[in-house]
Amino acid sequence: HVTYFLNGGVEAVWPGEDRVLVPSPRVATYDLKPEMSADGVTDALTAAIRSDAYDFLVANYANADMVGHTGMWEATVRAVETLDECLGRITATLAERAAALRTPDGFLCITADHGNADEMRDVQGRPVTAHSLNPVPLLLAGPAVEGKALRPGVLADVAPTLLEMVGVSPWEGMTGGSLLVGKALDA
Template sequence: PARSSAPRNLHYTTMTQYEKSFGVPFVLPKEHPNHILANVMAQENWRNLRVAETEKYAHVTYFFNGGNEQAYGGEEREMVASPKVATYDLKPEMSAEGVTGVVTRAIGKGGFDVIVMNFANADMVGHSGQIEPTVRAVETVDACLGEIWKTLRDHNFAWLITADHGNAEMMIDPMTRGPHTYHTTNPVPLILVDDSGCKLRASGALRDLAPTVLGVLGVEKPREMTGIDLRMLAP
């Protein structure tokens, strides 16, 4: 907006193209990934449900689909409204209970091959830098996971629990000793819950998640996926 007042002897280059109208050169062109997990789910004609509250709805739809807003074949969506508060430390439970209800009802009803869901609490409340509300946020997610497990154990489902970054595990900045309000690069958990008793490799990366999901579902990963199935299968 203030480009007219910017120094004229500076050269602007962005890492990626944020907006075409800016007219500045960029380093990395936008990629359109092929054969991501959402593509494979559609190709396999898997009926799948995407569930999140408002704050994370795009993560299980638009972002999960590789930056594509349009739903793939077999995809159904349900968004639970996030609470209307100024900041989520005022309501650390957010809408986790509503998300849990949608998921447990879907499991009980049956008919879905895959359910993709997201709990927003640990991230959104973690951004506040407030320790006690963040503790309540994590406790809420823990309780909701327990409710989902009670439903899952009576059905033939495998369950993978993970995250794409940390936040709530670090609430005090180790350098400033003040509130820590942003994402971390700490390792995140990957938990597999099923009847196989299969263990997961101790090391892995986010690129391994989709191959692991496909392995659990008995489908070979596309060649475009560079990760591996993290399950330690018996020879």
């Protein structure tokens, strides 16, 4: 899902690109297993970080979205708790790698293209199972972003921001711009 959009709507695997698909659990609805396959995604991602074979990694955690669609509050809370635990493992792995390599080049970016778990009830108290229209956060963490701040923006600004983080200029057809403000990144 995320690779399709990240690759500009192209299904084909690009040269130098590896894709790992961690199967979703086979349940009638995801409130029955709000953890979904997040641990498996995290295992694959942390192994890839430790391998030091990649310059860029992207992962899709669908828990908050898919469990949020059920409208089940407790299950959605558990889904978000699972994501918190997984992100803790990822940040710890990035910190280990940075310390081992004595380099501050790694960073973590967390964002979404829409909300869902952020709005679980309407004003009458009924479950909301559709995507929300609320702005979503863009969070950057790691030594490479120390001293940087982010301006408000839109989804079209995410790719130019990531490109700036890895030292690549955005191409002319991009409609967004980098969200980074503050001192220049060390290259």
